[in-house]
Amino acid sequence: MPVTTLDPAPTLALEGGSANREPLIGLSRAALAERLRTLGVPERQIRMRLSQLWSWLYVRGLTDFAGMTDIASALRTELAERFTLARPEIVTEQVSVDGTRKWLLRLSDGKEVETVYIPEADRGTLCISSQVGCTLTCSFCYTGTQHLVRNLTASEIVGQIMLARDRLGDWPGAVADDPRGIPDAERKITNVVLMGMGEPLYNFDNVRDSCLVAADGEGLSISKRRITMSTSGVVPEIPRWGEEAGTMLAISLHAVRDELRNQLxxxxxxxxxxxxxxxCRAYPGLSNAKRITFEYVMLKGVNDSVADAKALVRLLAKIPAKINLIPFNPWPGAPYECSDWEQIEKFAEIVNRAGYASPVRSPRGRDIMAACGQLKSASIKQRASERLAS
Structure with missing residues (x-):
């Protein structure tokens, strides 16, 4: 399957004056009920109208109020005048040789983020972003070379899921325009990981609210056990996340010594x-059934020694954990190389012998810069090159 860049599909993000209307996508049930009250919906009808609207939004994925046929015409008109169901606008859509898809998405203010879909035979994982750019400067991560611009709203975070479901034909009765590489399964998106652009815990409230919308059993219905929030280590917010969001937790660890981790x-x-x-040891709900994933990028001659592997096992003692070993994915100007495969296998064997599941994450989407640590708003580079050419 060759790498392809598809023409963007029509989107609603910037059409019909939607920038002047409030997004309904991403609002909590309570907030959505309050919006209905502002339209004069009688209190005795709020629960029914909320249930109808929630179903149209998150079960059927409707993009137009006019199609909400069980809601009175006058109310539909008022909703359309005050609110929008817009998704982010697709700037580019790329399909990798391995079926991975990457979307460069433009938000209503013109800022851009990237979202990645990784298909497998029995599931599909959507990697979403929480910030435009990143406030952190992890030295092995391409996103870290792009300064933080702003946090995403809950609407923009949930909007990435909605947009992906649109493109993948992941609504009841829908069919993908381009089905290549998409699993032949009832649900195309089974897992969501907050491992895209940004540090999720530096955008706590919006990320939490979007996860609760995604996990709602009468809507998108993505189990909290299939939503993973990855943090680089915003320690004070970790227990709060467990209490208020309750998703799976991943830690971007990458080193076993403070001296080295300070650099990485x-x-x-x-x-x-x-x-x-x-x-991590105090994370609410932690158990063998709800393990923490520790992410460990394999950097040649930096953190991949046998001694590092043994130290990693000692560090994680008494933490129900899984260790994801990630072959380093190169990017322009990167100061590191990927560990040799033989060394990765030695490292994994030590971790496995200690009783930890330690899958080596197969690089996906490298040819379209969609792999772990490779995300960046590509149009920044494109615009710079265009300016030089002019």
Whole structure:
């Protein structure tokens, strides 16, 4: 399957004056009920109208109020005048040789983020972003070379899921325009990971609210056990996340010594490894059935020694955990190389012998810069090159 860049599909993001209307996507049930009250919906009807609207939004994926046939015409008109169901606008859509898809998405203010869909035979994982750019400067991550622009709203975070479901034909009765690589399954998106652009815990409220909408059993219905929030280690927010969001947790670890982690993940200077792991041990609901995933990028000659593997096992003692070993994915100007495969296997064997599941994450979407650590608003580079050419 060759790499392809598809023409963007028509979107609603910037059409019909939607920028002047409030998004309904991403609002909590309580907030959505309050919006109905502002339209004069009688209190005795709020529960029914809320249920109808929620179903149209998140079960059927409707993009036009006019299609909500069980809602009175006058109310539909008022909804359309005050609110929008717009998704982000697709700037580019790329399909990798392995079926991975990457969307560069433009938001209503013109800012851009990337979202990635990774299909497998029995599931599909959507990797979404929480910020435009990133406030962190992890030295192995391409996103870290793009400064933080702003946090995404809950609407923009949920909107990435809605847009992906539109494009993949993941609504009842829908069919994808381009079915290549999409699993032949009832649900095309079974898992959501907050591993795209940004540090989710630096946008806590919006990320939490979007996860609760995604997990609602009468809507998008993505189980909290299939939603994973990945943090580089914002220690004070980890227990709060467990209490208020309750999703699976992933830690971007990548080193076993503070001296090295200070270089790879500079947030470690504020919250060192010991404090981070103490927060992990206290994570609400932690058990063998709800393990923490520790992400560990394999950097040649940096953090991939046998001694590092043994130290990693000691560090994670008494934490129900899975260790994801991630072959480093190169990007322009990267200061690292990927560990040799033989060394990765040695590392994995030590971790496995200690009783930890340690899958080596197969690189996906490298040819379209969609792999772990490769996301960046590509149009930034494109516009710069266009300016040079002019």
């Amino acid at each position: 993940v500079p947030i470690n200077k504020k919250w060192p490894i010991r404090e981070l792991l103490d927060a």
